[in-house]
Amino acid sequence: MPLIQVSRLSKQYAVAERRPGFWGALAGLVRRRTRLVQALDEISFSIEPGELVGYIGPNGAGKSTTVKILAGILVPTSGEVTVAGRVPWRERIAHVATIGVVFGQRTQLWWDLPVIESFELLRDIYRVSPAEYRRTLDELIAIMDLKDLLDTPVRQLSLGQRMRCDVAAALLHRPAVLFLDEPTIGLDAVAKLATRELVKRLNREQGMTVILTTHDMDDIESLCTRVIMIDEGRILLDGDLDQLRRAATTERRLVIILADEATWIEVPKATVIHRQGARLTLRFDPATVSAASLIADITGRYAIRDLYVEHPPIEEIVARLYQGRTP
Amino acid sequence: MRDTLHLYGSYLAASLRSQLQYRASFLMMTAAVGATSFLEFATVWALFERFGRLADWSLPEAAVLYGLVNVAFALSEALARGFDDFPSMVRSGSFDRVLLRPRSTALQVAGSRIQLMRIGRLLQALLVLAWGAHALQIRWTLEQVGIACLAIGGGVALFSGLLVLQATFSFWSTESLEVFNIATYGGVETTQYPLSVYRRELRTFFTWFVPLATVTYFPTLAILNRSDPLGSTRAFQTWCPLLGWLFLAICLQIWEIGVRHYRSTGS
Structure with missing residues (x-):
């Protein structure tokens, strides 16, 4: 009840x-x-x-x-x-x-x-x-x-x-x-x-x-x-x-911390959306590329100190849902 | 009922303690309110000084009437002050909190602000009343004390009713309705003089529609043992203050209509 x-x-x-x-x-x-x-x-x-x-x-x-x-x-x-x-x-x-x-x-x-x-x-x-x-x-x-x-x-x-x-x-x-x-x-x-x-x-x-x-x-x-x-x-x-x-998005974020600040990084099927010193945030869609293969690709080519996958912040999700309403 | 009085008592105690947090300011306001009302009585005094008698009333007789009216007004202003500040309560949204508590809305609004510095006016009115009664050498029999209490009670109910009515209008309009002060402050000013000095239309208005005169003028006649040039009977003079309570009851019904309106519009 x-x-x-x-x-x-x-x-x-x-x-x-x-x-x-x-x-x-x-x-x-x-x-x-x-x-x-x-x-x-x-x-x-x-x-x-x-x-x-x-x-x-x-x-x-x-x-x-x-x-x-x-x-x-x-x-x-x-x-x-x-x-x-x-x-x-x-x-x-x-x-x-x-x-x-x-x-x-x-x-x-x-x-x-x-x-x-x-x-x-x-x-x-x-x-x-x-x-x-x-x-x-x-x-x-x-x-x-x-x-x-x-x-x-x-x-x-x-x-x-x-x-x-x-x-x-x-x-x-x-x-x-x-x-x-x-x-x-x-x-x-x-x-x-x-x-x-x-x-x-x-x-x-x-x-x-x-x-x-x-x-x-x-x-x-x-x-x-x-x-x-x-x-x-x-x-x-x-x-x-x-x-x-x-409901808002399936996208995930991959945050990586490079061993060397100067390295320029380019990964197919993911976009760099934010860079601050050695810390980079990439956006990817798990439907087109799995987190595992993305990580394998990056760690194979670059020297990485740390990395983790996260959801987009809830503010962004909510903002996106509000915007997605009937125009 | 007992429970309601108990809660009102708690509100009263809380207000008293709140106001005593600012002791100096409380005492000064009380003194200021008292002093202002003394000036007010000075105008009555000046009038009698110039004309001697007014509609065959002497100054001490007018003082008794003035005292009764103002004791009632001071009490209602102190006890129902919350209604006076009600427009700001609606504007700030505090009235929602009133609706969120399991008590009658009128009781809570009355209890939201009890202004004790009005005691200044109360003391002044009592002094004027006592002086008038002393000068006339009124013998306070049980009957006369009873009539005076009925009159004051009826007056408190009536003035409170006016404050409730005035507050009710802020459910519809956020503009403050100064017009109502004609009935409250104007009513006090009017009824502190004997009713027989006024024209017939005004007398009718203050006897039957807003029965301000009813609750104070007629009982004063009974206390002073005067015959009424308008021809009212002694029984009428004694019991007519009860009309004040009827007036309050009607105003509270209108208040409920206002509350219902607020709850359907929410603003």
Whole structure:
């Protein structure tokens, strides 16, 4: 039984068109001209408990519309959704008590209060019993290493620390599913790694179902077992990382480090796409030449210190998929 | 209900602690708000100084009315301030967070910002009320205290209703609707003078449509033991503040319509 079931979900917005200039603004007050925008066009997918799904797409693709509908904020135009057996927008209060949502750019904590006081307010808001609260809080303190942060006012936390507290805040009522919206945005490298590690542990060790929207492809690569890519309100791709790669391109990269920087290299059936000192990156298509024969050819002719085969970076793949959409 | 009050209490405590983080600023704002409202009462005083009586009301009698109106206004401004700041909440997207929490939206918006420095205005209004009552040597019987409490409660409900109504419009328009200040601030200004000084149309408006006068003017008559030139009965004067609660209930229904609109458009 899937935890989240979405079928033929559509959402249209009427967007007010602003006419330029003073008279345009005045006319807009009297009569609004609106234009229908199809934010979501009959999308369907389902998510099982314990999955960690990356939901990606360019700006304006319909990501946040989907998340808002799943979270019970928005009412769709048509289609069916159940999350843990409930229709989110029909039973808002019962539904939101079972989900946790973290917005990377907006904290839900009270800015001027110590973290622990925000937690206590959330306890009252979510009607968590004192015993249950104590138990969950102790667990979260242990998992996320919050001990030293609890008495600090939120405004004095670093972005990374705040993210940890925000994730904890979203879990105090033990939700069945966690939505993370751009959780690593604006974080420094160390905090990004720590946040990813945290999400990974929540998912792998606690079995938390996580839906992650992000622009950071490293998030996807290091976290997600499954990716749903959406563009112009339709699902472009739904599968694991390998499927994502195959959908875009079959090409591979061969990185070689030459023994001698000065050597010029030329290999049939592969193109040099990047050269930096002794380090070269070649592009080849495994359908026309196998990695083994390519390597044999190169090592037979040149002095090589090191070499390895890799996939094109996920950013490039995603960019290629976005470009490959209907022109 | 108890649970709701408990949560509102938690919001209140959190606001208090937040604001006490900036102690000096809190005290100065409180003092400033108090001082400004004293200047406001000075204009009432100046008017009576010049004309002696107004529609046969003496200054101390007007002070009692002024006190009741402003105690109610100060309380509602402190308790429902979140609605005053609501347009920015919609613009910044914070209202989404409200919808993500399993509580009534109105309760959360009210609790999002409770402005305690309005206590300055509250203290000033109480002082004016006490002075007026003292000068008139009002004997505070149980009945009169009851009427005063009903009036203040009705006033708080009514002003809160206006703030809710004003906030509701930001679901449709991002422009701030200064027009509403006519009803709130203008309403306070209007109702701190006896209703009988106004023309009939204005009286009707503030008695029945936005029943500001209803919740304060008529009960004040009962407290002062004055007969009403407009001919209202004592029972009406005592119980009419309940209309304020009806007004609030209606405004909260309209608020729900606004929330529904927001959830279908998402902006």
